[in-house]
Amino acid sequence: MSPRRRDAEGTAVARAGRRAELLATAAEVFASQGYSATTVRQVADAAGILGGSLYYHFDSKESMADEILSTFLDDMWAAYDRVLDAGLSARDTLEAVVVESFRSIDKHRPAVVLYQNESKHLATSERFRYLLDSQRRFEEMWLSLLDRGVEEGAFRADLDRTLIYRFIRDTVWVAANWYQHGGRLSADDIAKQYLAMFLEGIRAS
Amino acid sequence: MSPRRRDAEGTAVARAGRRAELLATAAEVFASQGYSATTVRQVADAAGILGGSLYYHFDSKESMADEILSTFLDDMWAAYDRVLDAGLSARDTLEAVVVESFRSIDKHRPAVVLYQNESKHLATSERFRYLLDSQRRFEEMWLSLLDRGVEEGAFRADLDRTLIYRFIRDTVWVAANWYQHGGRLSADDIAKQYLAMFLEGIRAS
Amino acid sequence: MSPRRRDAEGTAVARAGRRAELLATAAEVFASQGYSATTVRQVADAAGILGGSLYYHFDSKESMADEILSTFLDDMWAAYDRVLDAGLSARDTLEAVVVESFRSIDKHRPAVVLYQNESKHLATSERFRYLLDSQRRFEEMWLSLLDRGVEEGAFRADLDRTLIYRFIRDTVWVAANWYQHGGRLSADDIAKQYLAMFLEGIRAS
Amino acid sequence: MSPRRRDAEGTAVARAGRRAELLATAAEVFASQGYSATTVRQVADAAGILGGSLYYHFDSKESMADEILSTFLDDMWAAYDRVLDAGLSARDTLEAVVVESFRSIDKHRPAVVLYQNESKHLATSERFRYLLDSQRRFEEMWLSLLDRGVEEGAFRADLDRTLIYRFIRDTVWVAANWYQHGGRLSADDIAKQYLAMFLEGIRAS
DNA sequence: GATGAATGAGTATTCATTCAT
DNA sequence: CATGAATGAATACTCATTCAT
Numbered sequence: 001m002s003p004r005r006r007d008a009e010g011t012a013v014a015r016a017g018r019r020a021e022l023l024a025t026a027a028e029v030f031a032s033q034g035y036s037a038t039t040v041r042q043v044a045d046a047a048g049i050l051g052g053s054l055y056y057h058f059d060s061k062e063s064m065a066d067e068i069l070s071t072f073l074d075d076m077w078a079a080y081d082r083v084l085d086a087g088l089s090a091r092d093t094l095e096a097v098v099v100e101s102f103r104s105i106d107k108h109r110p111a112v113v114l115y116q117n118e119s120k121h122l123a124t125s126e127r128f129r130y131l132l133d134s135q136r137r138f139e140e141m142w143l144s145l146l147d148r149g150v151e152e153g154a155f156r157a158d159l160d161r162t163l164i165y166r167f168i169r170d171t172v173w174v175a176a177n178w179y180q181h182g183g184r185l186s187a188d189d190i191a192k193q194y195l196a197m198f199l200e201g202i203r204a205s
Numbered sequence: 206m207s208p209r210r211r212d213a214e215g216t217a218v219a220r221a222g223r224r225a226e227l228l229a230t231a232a233e234v235f236a237s238q239g240y241s242a243t244t245v246r247q248v249a250d251a252a253g254i255l256g257g258s259l260y261y262h263f264d265s266k267e268s269m270a271d272e273i274l275s276t277f278l279d280d281m282w283a284a285y286d287r288v289l290d291a292g293l294s295a296r297d298t299l300e301a302v303v304v305e306s307f308r309s310i311d312k313h314r315p316a317v318v319l320y321q322n323e324s325k326h327l328a329t330s331e332r333f334r335y336l337l338d339s340q341r342r343f344e345e346m347w348l349s350l351l352d353r354g355v356e357e358g359a360f361r362a363d364l365d366r367t368l369i370y371r372f373i374r375d376t377v378w379v380a381a382n383w384y385q386h387g388g389r390l391s392a393d394d395i396a397k398q399y400l401a402m403f404l405e406g407i408r409a410s
Numbered sequence: 411m412s413p414r415r416r417d418a419e420g421t422a423v424a425r426a427g428r429r430a431e432l433l434a435t436a437a438e439v440f441a442s443q444g445y446s447a448t449t450v451r452q453v454a455d456a457a458g459i460l461g462g463s464l465y466y467h468f469d470s471k472e473s474m475a476d477e478i479l480s481t482f483l484d485d486m487w488a489a490y491d492r493v494l495d496a497g498l499s500a501r502d503t504l505e506a507v508v509v510e511s512f513r514s515i516d517k518h519r520p521a522v523v524l525y526q527n528e529s530k531h532l533a534t535s536e537r538f539r540y541l542l543d544s545q546r547r548f549e550e551m552w553l554s555l556l557d558r559g560v561e562e563g564a565f566r567a568d569l570d571r572t573l574i575y576r577f578i579r580d581t582v583w584v585a586a587n588w589y590q591h592g593g594r595l596s597a598d599d600i601a602k603q604y605l606a607m608f609l610e611g612i613r614a615s
Numbered sequence: 616m617s618p619r620r621r622d623a624e625g626t627a628v629a630r631a632g633r634r635a636e637l638l639a640t641a642a643e644v645f646a647s648q649g650y651s652a653t654t655v656r657q658v659a660d661a662a663g664i665l666g667g668s669l670y671y672h673f674d675s676k677e678s679m680a681d682e683i684l685s686t687f688l689d690d691m692w693a694a695y696d697r698v699l700d701a702g703l704s705a706r707d708t709l710e711a712v713v714v715e716s717f718r719s720i721d722k723h724r725p726a727v728v729l730y731q732n733e734s735k736h737l738a739t740s741e742r743f744r745y746l747l748d749s750q751r752r753f754e755e756m757w758l759s760l761l762d763r764g765v766e767e768g769a770f771r772a773d774l775d776r777t778l779i780y781r782f783i784r785d786t787v788w789v790a791a792n793w794y795q796h797g798g799r800l801s802a803d804d805i806a807k808q809y810l811a812m813f814l815e816g817i818r819a820s
Numbered sequence: 821g822a823t824g825a826a827t828g829a830g831t832a833t834t835c836a837t838t839c840a841t
Numbered sequence: 842c843a844t845g846a847a848t849g850a851a852t853a854c855t856c857a858t859t860c861a862t
Contacts, residue, residue, distance in 0.1 A: 018821090034326050036241035040857060052859075053822045061857065117322055121239050155407050160390065163398050164407055166383060167376055174375040185365065193368050201406035202360050202369055220845085245832060258847050260833065428842090444736050446651035450836060462838075463843050471836065527732055531649050565817050570800065573808050574817055576793060577786055584785040595775065603778050611816035612770050612779055630824085655853060668826050670854065 022047050022057055024110075027068045031110035035065060035118045065114065066127060072111035073134050076104045084141070090149035091199075097145070098172060098198070099191045105176045106187035112176035139165065168198060227252050227262055229315075232273045236315035240270060240323045270319065271332060277316035278339050281309045289346070295354035296404075302350070303377060303403070304396045310381045311392035317381035344370065373403060432457055432467055434520075437478045441520035445475060445528045475524065476537060482521035483544050486514045494551070500559035501609075507555070508582060508608070509601045515586045516597035522586035549575065578608060637662050637672055639725075642683045646725035650680060650733045680729065681742060687726035688749050691719045699756070705764035706814075712760070713787060713813070714806045720791045721802035727791035754780065783813060 025047045029038050040061050041051040058064050083096040105112050119135070122128040142165045149155035155164075171194065179187070230252045234243050245266050246256040263269050288301040310317050324340070327333040347370045354360035360369075376399065384392070435457045439448050450471050451461040468474050493506040515522050529545075532538040552575045559565035565574075581604065589597070640662045644653050655676050656666040673679050698711040720727050730746070737743040757780045764770035770779075786809065794802070 032325075034239070034241055034323070036239055037326055039855080049821085050823060051857085052824075055858065055860095056821060118239070121242055153409055156405075156409050159398055159401065159407065163390070163395065164402070166380070167399060167402055170379040170382075171372055171376040174379050175371070177375075178371060185368070190368065193364055194372060196364065197369070197372055197406065198402070199406045199408040200361075201402065201404045202364065203404045204358055204361050223846085244830085254846090255848060256831095257833075257835085257849070260835095261846060264833095266832065444649070444651055444733070446649055447736055449834080459842085460844055461836085462845075465837065465839095466842060528649070531652055566815075566820075569808055569811065569817065573800070573805065574812070576790070577809060577812055580789040580792075581782055581786045584789050585781070587785075588781060595778070600778065603774055604782060606774065607779070607782055607813070607816065609816045609818040610771075611812065611814045612774065613814045614768055614771050633825090654851085656851095664825090665827060666853085667828070667855075670856095671825060674854095676853065 019057055022054070023064060023068055023071075026064045027108075027110035027114060030065065030068070030118075031113035035114060036121070062122075062125070062127065065118070065122060068111050069115055069119070069122075069128070070130065072104070072108040072115065073130070075108065076100075077134070077137075079104065080141070089154065090145055090152050091154040093145055094149065094198075095195055098168070098195055099188065101172045102175070102179075102187040102191040102194075105173070105179050106181055109176050109179060109181065112173060116173055116176060138169070142169065171198075224262055227259065228269060228273055228276070231269045232313075232315035232319060235270065235273070235323075236318035240319060241326070267327075267330070267332065270323070270327060273316050274320055274324070274327075274333070275335065277309070277313040277320065278335070280313065281305075282339070282342075284309065285346070294359065295350055295357050296359040298350055299354065299403075300400055303373070303400055304393065306377045307380070307384075307392040307396040307399075310378070310384050311386055314381050314384060314386065317378060321378055321381060343374070347374065376403075429467055432464070433474060433478055433481075436474045437518075437520035437524060440475065440478070440528075441523035445524060446531070472532075472535070472537065475528070475532060478521050479525055479529070479532075479538070480540065482514070482518040482525065483540070485518065486510075487544070487547075489514065490551070499564065500555055500562050501564040503555055504559065504608075505605055508578070508605055509598065511582045512585070512589075512597040512601040512604075515583070515589050516591055519586050519589060519591065522583060526583055526586060548579070552579065581608075634672055637669065638679060638683055638686070641679045642723075642725035642729060645680065645683070645733075646728035650729060651736070677737075677740070677742065680733070680737060683726050684730055684734070684737075684743070685745065687719070687723040687730065688745070690723065691715075692749070692752075694719065695756070704769065705760055705767050706769040708760055709764065709813075710810055713783070713810055714803065716787045717790070717794075717802040717806040717809075720788070720794050721796055724791050724794060724796065727788060731788055731791060753784070757784065786813075 022043075026043045029043050029046050033042070039051075040054060043061075043064070044051045044054050047054070054064075058067075079100040080097060083093060083100055086093075086096070088096060115131070119128070119131045123131045143161055146155060146161045146164055150157045150161075175190065175194075179190070181187075185193075227248075231248045234248050234251050238247065245259060248266075248269070249256045249259050252259070259269075263272075284305040285302060288298060288305055291298075291301070293301060320336070324333070324336045328336045348366060351360060351366045351369055355362045355366075380395065380399075384395070386392075390398075432453075436453045439453050439456050443452065449461075450464060453471075453474070454461045454464050457464070464474075468477075489510040490507060493503060493510055496503075496506070498506060525541075529538070529541045533541045553571060556565060556571045556574055560567045560571075585600065585604075589600070591597075595603075637658075641658045644658050644661050648657065655669060658676075658679070659666045659669050662669070669679075673682075694715040695712060698708060698715055701708075701711070703711060734743070734746045734750070738746045758776060761770060761776045761779055765772045765776075790805065790809075794805070796802075800808075
């Protein structure tokens with residue numbers, strides 16, 4: 001590898017690093033103030049630059065949201081796909097999916113919050129159609145998983161499966177609003193306890 | 206009742222009715238688009254009047270949100286207080302509180318969505334301090350209820366009580382995002398099935 | 411005079427009285443807040459009625475200003491004309507004109523303030539052309555009076571006559587801003603002392 | 616001085632220059648149309664930019680008025696203080712103060728007009744409290760100056776000192792409404808003739 | 821890479837005015 | 842005479858975006 005080559009790569013890496021840095025900042029601000037209520041200037045302030053300077057890195061405010069959300073979703077689906085391809089039982093799959101979900105929250109917390117709060121609003125634009133696609137795939141995955149669990153005799157059959165799906169989905173993902181990396185309970189701790197509740201309930205046996 | 210008396214009352218009632226009508230419209234639009242992303246003009250359009258005309262009835266966009274939220278919270282706490290004063294066991298109280306929560310969602314769906322999505326953002330303003338107060342009281346109520354349930358031998362003691370609180374709170378209230386009055390499942394139906402999951406889990410016994 | 415006639419007259423008089431009352435209120439508010447900064451609603455509030463109700467009495471905000479100003483100017487010029495037609499010396503005329511000016515201020519204080527502060531602004535509209543006419547006539551009257559005074563040997567000839575005119579005009583009329591009917595000094599008292607200063611100056615002789 | 620240093624200073628100076636330029640334009644428009652009757656767009660038009668662009672430089676319309684007025688008052692008081700600290704007789708002080716007043720009018724004409732016409736209105740806001748403070752200090756200065764003049768045997772004692780104060784104050788400052796820099800009479804010319812009238816009156820001796 | 825200044829479309833809000841009751 | 846509700850144009854102000862330097 002020639003020095004020149006290495007240099008160019010170094011620059012590219014640095015540039016990508018700066019980009020990621022700015023996106024992390026933007027995600028944080030979007031998550032805490034809401035996407036619509038956040039001004040580009042606030043993002044820039046948080047990044048220590050002036051408003052206009054963001055446009056050297058990104059086309060628009062929307063494209064920041066786009067990149068934040070698609071990065072998170074790609075990463076999440078990669079993890080889900082690893083689980084789904086592992087040939088586990090329905091019950092073990094459910095556990096693994098929930099664990100992976102909390103790991104996603106741990107890794108992409110602001111992006112998850114953004115997704116939760118703004119995806120309905122953003123999805124009206126063509127550019128964010130993939131949000132709906134992801135949601136649809138997500139629902140199909142869960143419903144078939146729950147069906148399989150009933151077939152395998154692992155899950156109760158007396159409950160509305162759509163309701164169970166929403167129950168689990170909501171509970172898990174909304175946790176991004178209060179989860180804190182490095183807090184008292186790790187993402188895996190929370191996953192474990194949530195799974196206990198999903199599976200056993202809170203009643204003293 | 207003299208005709209004059211009836212007339213005056215009729216006018217007052219009509220006025221209050223118009224106000225409530227406009228607030229219901231505003232809540233609907235705020236809930237579906239997000240408070241910040243909603244323009245006053247959109248609210249007015251939905252109400253069939255012009256943007257400026259809203260200001261005959263309300264001081265500001267903020268005061269609409271204020272009235273929507275405080276009406277909902279007052280109503281919800283009245284229902285909660287009736288339950289809490291009834292002298293029920295922890296388990297029965299939990300059931301009743303969850304049922305009342307879904308009834309609140311049924312009655313104030315857009316207000317609940319608004320509360321969910323915007324209260325963090327709005328609460329930065331002094332005017333909305335009561336949102337934080339309500340939240341704090343809500344948490345205290347739940348934590349002491351869960352403690353009492355453990356003492357009464359009704360609930361498991363091996364789980365983090367704060368986690369249980371958040372688990373239930375999130376699951377119940379986020380349901381406002383998809384709940385539809387007059388849908389396949391009534392609010393009471395959903396409450397019943399959610400309670401089954403909270404208490405027993407989804408595992409086949 | 412038939413009862414019917416008296417009645418109609420009574421009504422007409424009452425109506426004119428109400429009109430004058432409202433105009434007095436409006437003038438007061440215009441004077442204290444400025445015409446542009448005053449809303450029709452503020453005038454109505456001060457009159458104890460609702461904003462829209464003013465339009466039963468007046469065509470527009472502008473027409474209120476119009477009536478206030480023209481009433482004042484008509485009255486002032488009537489007084490001036492009486493003085494000017496009396497065949498007095500220049501010096502006695504000057505004294506009488508200043509006295510009449512302060513009497514106008516006493517009688518029409520808010521109108522004078524309105525005239526002072528807004529006539530330049532209002533006079534851009536065709537409807538208020540008479541303000542400019544009045545001003546022009548006023549200036550001519552003063553300049554010829556001052557000239558006559560010099561000819562009669564009553565006034566100094568070493569000063570710029572336009573400057574003297576502005577000096578006196580400004581000093582007299584601006585007093586409307588602080589003059590209070592029923593205050594420590596009557597309009598005639600102030601006129602007397604102002605005349606002493608105009609004519610003799612403040613130097614100890 | 617390094618080139619870099621000079622460059623940075625050049626930019627800072629340019630920025631301050633642009634600000635001052637815009638303020639001068641705004642003052643001109645405010646003075647000619649009245650503050651309330653002037654729209655931000657009119658100011659921007661006069662400056663050759665768009666309405667919104669003004670907000671890059673100033674927080675609000677009010678803050679423009681603030682800066683215009685405080686700049687004028689600071690400058691005026693600096694001049695007054697130089698005079699008051701010079702240890703002159705009451706009569707000479709009066710002359711010097713009047714001269715400085717006309718120089719202020721010459722230098723800050725639109726600001727003075729703004730001050731005259733809008734200070735009562737603006738001073739209702741906390742932000743403009745300094746207008747009242749200045750007025751109060753102004754009155755105190757004049758009253759004690761007039762008192763001293765009487766003690767020194769320079770001024771007549773038979774006139775109401777508050778009336779004299781208002782007489783002079785009004786006459787001098789209202790002149791800003793018609794004074795034109797570069798007109799037939801310079802500020803010093805006018806001051807001289809006004810002083811002649813104040814001190815000697817217009818009567819032929 | 822970043823800045824400073826501007827754009828221009830949009831946003832909440834105001835307000836003179838209208839009009840059926 | 843007065844009210845209550847609305848209109849619609851204007852207003853101060855915001856903000857995503859652009860671009861020469």
